[in-house]
Amino acid sequence: MDDKKYTPVIGLEIHVELKTKSKMFCGCLADYFGHKPNTHCCPVCLGLPGALPVPNKTAIDWCIMIGLALNCKIPNFSKFDRKNYFYPDLPKGYQISQYDKPFCIDGKLEINVDSYKKLIGITRVHMEEDTGKLIHSMVDGKDVSLIDFNRSSVPLVEIVTEPDFKNSKEVKIFLQKLQQVVRYLGVSNADMEKGDMRLEPNISLKITGEKSLPKYKVEVKNINSFKFVEKAIDFEIKRQKEILESGETPAQETRGFDEKKGKTVSQRSKEEAHDYRYFPEPDIPPIKFTDLEIDSLKKAMPELPDEKFKRLQKEHSLSEYDSEILTREKSTADYFEEAVKIGKDHNVLPKQIANTIINKKINVNNVLPAELIKMIISTTQVAAIDEGELEKIVKMVLDENPKAVEDYKNGKTQAIGFLIGMISRKLNNIKLDSQKVKKILERHLN
Ligand SMILES: [Zn+2]
Numbered sequence: 179m180d181d182k183k184y185t186p187v188i189g190l191e192i193h194v195e196l197k198t199k200s201k202m203f204c205g206c207l208a209d210y211f212g213h214k215p216n217t218h219c220c221p222v223c224l225g226l227p228g229a230l231p232v233p234n235k236t237a238i239d240w241c242i243m244i245g246l247a248l249n250c251k252i253p254n255f256s257k258f259d260r261k262n263y264f265y266p267d268l269p270k271g272y273q274i275s276q277y278d279k280p281f282c283i284d285g286k287l288e289i290n291v292d293s294y295k296k297l298i299g300i301t302r303v304h305m306e307e308d309t310g311k312l313i314h315s316m317v318d319g320k321d322v323s324l325i326d327f328n329r330s331s332v333p334l335v336e337i338v339t340e341p342d343f344k345n346s347k348e349v350k351i352f353l354q355k356l357q358q359v360v361r362y363l364g365v366s367n368a369d370m371e372k373g374d375m376r377l378e379p380n381i382s383l384k385i386t387g388e389k390s391l392p393k394y395k396v397e398v399k400n401i402n403s404f405k406f407v408e409k410a411i412d413f414e415i416k417r418q419k420e421i422l423e424s425g426e427t428p429a430q431e432t433r434g435f436d437e438k439k440g441k442t443v444s445q446r447s448k449e450e451a452h453d454y455r456y457f458p459e460p461d462i463p464p465i466k467f468t469d470l471e472i473d474s475l476k477k478a479m480p481e482l483p484d485e486k487f488k489r490l491q492k493e494h495s496l497s498e499y500d501s502e503i504l505t506r507e508k509s510t511a512d513y514f515e516e517a518v519k520i521g522k523d524h525n526v527l528p529k530q531i532a533n534t535i536i537n538k539k540i541n542v543n544n545v546l547p548a549e550l551i552k553m554i555i556s557t558t559q560v561a562a563i564d565e566g567e568l569e570k571i572v573k574m575v576l577d578e579n580p581k582a583v584e585d586y587k588n589g590k591t592q593a594i595g596f597l598i599g600m601i602s603r604k605l606n607n608i609k610l611d612s613q614k615v616k617k618i619l620e621r622h623l624n
Contacts, residue, residue, distance in 0.1 A: 184383040184422065186415050187391060188349060189341035191378040192356065194244070194366050195308060196237050196333040202307040203231030203274065203331055210328035211372050215313075223331035225270035230461050233258070237333035238281065238305060238465070240365040242472070243479055244335055245282025245303040247359050252472045256281050258305075258459040266325060267310040275336075277456040279464075280304035287359075288484075289351045298352055299340030308332040335366075341380070341391065346411035349379060350404050358483050362508050370402050377401045381414040383422060394430045398442055401435050410435040410442055417442070486511055494518065494528035503536055510535070510542055517547035526554050563605065572618050575600045586623055594619055 201208045204222035221229035242252055259277035285300030310330040314323050337356070343349050357368045357375060368375045378399055382392040396418065398410045418428045433442040458464075481489070483505055490511065491501040505511045517531045534540065534554055545553075575597055576583055585593040597619055602610050 182386055184419055185386045186344055186411075187341045187382050187384055188343035188345075188411060189380045190337075190339045190343070190349065190352070191380070191397075192337045192339075192353070193376040193378075194335045194337065194360055194368060195374045196240050196335060196366050197374075198234055198237050198240070198333050200234060201331045202234050202237055202305075202333040204229075206331070208332045210326075210332060213328055215324070215326035215328060218328040219330065223269075224327055225268075225330075231274060231459075233462055233465075234333060239475055240333075240363070241281050241303060241305045241335045242467075242475055243363050243365060244337070244360065245285060246472075246476055246479060247363060247482055248282070248285040248287050248300045248303060248337070248356075250282035250285030250300055250303055252282055252467065253279065254467050254469070255279060255464060256467070257464040258462045259456045260459050261306075262455045263453075265309070266323070267312050267330075269310065269327065269330065273306060273309065274459055274462070275306035276304035287352065287355065289348065289355055291348055291351055296342075296348065298342045298348075301338040301340055303335060303337050306334050306336060308334045341382075345415075346408040349411060350408050353377065353404055353407065355483070358506065362480060362483055362486075364480065370404070373402060375402075377404075377407050379407055379411055379414075381411055381418070382428070383415065383418050394428055396428060396430070396442075397432045398435055399432055399445065406435055406437060409440055413441050480508075483508075490514070494532070496529065496532055500529075500532045500536060504532060513542040513547060517550050520548050520551045521554070524551055524555055526551055530554055563610075568601075568615070568618060571601055571604050572615070572622060575604065576619075576622055583623065594623075 196208070198208050200206060201218075201223055204220050206218045206220050206223055208218075210218055222231055245252060256276070256279045258274050260272040261275045261277070262272040264271055280302045282303035283301070285303070286297045287300060288295055288297050308329050308331065310325050310327040312323050312325055314321070316322065317324075339352075343352070360366045360368045360375075366374055378397055378401070380395050380397040382395050384390075384392045396414055398414065401407050401410055414433075421428045429444075429447070431447050432445050434445050435442050486508075487501050487505045490496055490504060491498060496504070503510075504514050514528075514531060514535060517535075518528045521528070521531055531550070531554065534550065535542075540550060579597065579600060582593045582596050586597075594616060598610070598612055598615050601615055601619075
């Protein structure tokens with residue numbers, strides 16, 4: 179089989195749950211994870227007749243911040259729409275989403291793949307509400323499906339990319355970067371295991387060199403780990419290639435990913451937009467933004483990973499490698515900068531701080547920046563002890579501990595550990611280069 183004959187065409191839909199205090203259209207607590215079922219609901223998020231939705235302003239601001247971080251344009255006019263479909267976890271019979279006027283359009287995000295950089299197009303970023311959760315269980319020996327509405331109407335942002343990915347590796351790198359951006363913004367924990375971030379790749383193959391997109395598209399629904407996305411994509415590329423090689427065209431459909439078998443399975447034929455009978459949400463007026471409002475959101479945004487990476491590298495003369503590791507998580511970058519401030523008063527260089535954090539794998543939640551600086555100072559004092567001084571102390575300790583010296587000469591080599599301890603005590607317990615001290619000791623003892 180000729181591997182070069184087909185080129186994968188891959189796009190992504192990503193759902194990110196926002197960590198706002200309240201839900202999207204009512205005052206219920208949005209933090210549903212681990213709470214007793216059906217305790218965070220009200221007539222609005224239960225879809226009771228006559229209940230009216232009121233949009234959550236913070237959620238809309240955060241959705242736009244995600245769009246801005248992905249270099250999107252923010253149109254001045256936007257609106258909500260109803261997406262109609264029936265499913266038991268959707269009590270209203272429709273989801274409030276956005277159809278033709280999303281909050282953010284036409285963005286891009288650059289990714290670093292081993293030897294090359296690549297721009298991934300962002301088609302749109304829009305706001306919608308999450309559904310309730312179905313729990314399949316057993317009650318009195320019978321199979322039942324239970325519904326928990328705590329998640330119903332939790333703010334959900336959907337990010338849609340252009341079909342710009344060529345393989346699963348590019349997808350994974352993009353997703354890691356997106357997760358990092360969302361966490362830097364502080365708008366979502368983006369915790370895959372808790373379902374804060376859900377992934378839906380769409381995959382098809384075209385004949386290499388052909389301009390137009392393939393006539394079919396296979397979407398894989400609701401994957402909740404980066405590893406499984408990679409596996410699902412690799413599996414689909416192989417499966418579709420085999421179908422194309424046999425002269426057929428893969429079916430346009432939605433598939434699920436079977437984690438245990440490591441393969442995708444057919445679920446249903448793919449629905450088209452017109453199946454949802456979208457129409458403007460009559461209970462929420464259209465939303466207009468002035469340029470000033472969008473500018474002030476832009477100003478309220480924290481420094482993003484790419485900017486922080488470049489700034490740390492430049493300001494502190496760090497290597498690309500060090501700066502990349504330090505900015506992977508915002509908490510590490512903040513910790514580093516705090517330590518640099520403290521270190522300045524003690525002549526500890528940023529480079530020493532970066533090395534210590536990275537090489538010693540410092541847990542930034544357990545060691546205070548000031549403690550880290552102390553640690554660096556005490557280790558560098560090892561070199562500061564004068565050789566002659568050290569020799570004198572070694573001789574003194576040997577004179578004072580004849581029993582340990584005798585033990586050593588009689589083959590009890592562990593006595594050397596005791597002697598090193600005594601030397602350290604004479605130097606007010608500062609950290610010693612024990613290999614160096616051991617060598618001096620051995621020279622005197624033999
Ligand atoms: Zn509610």
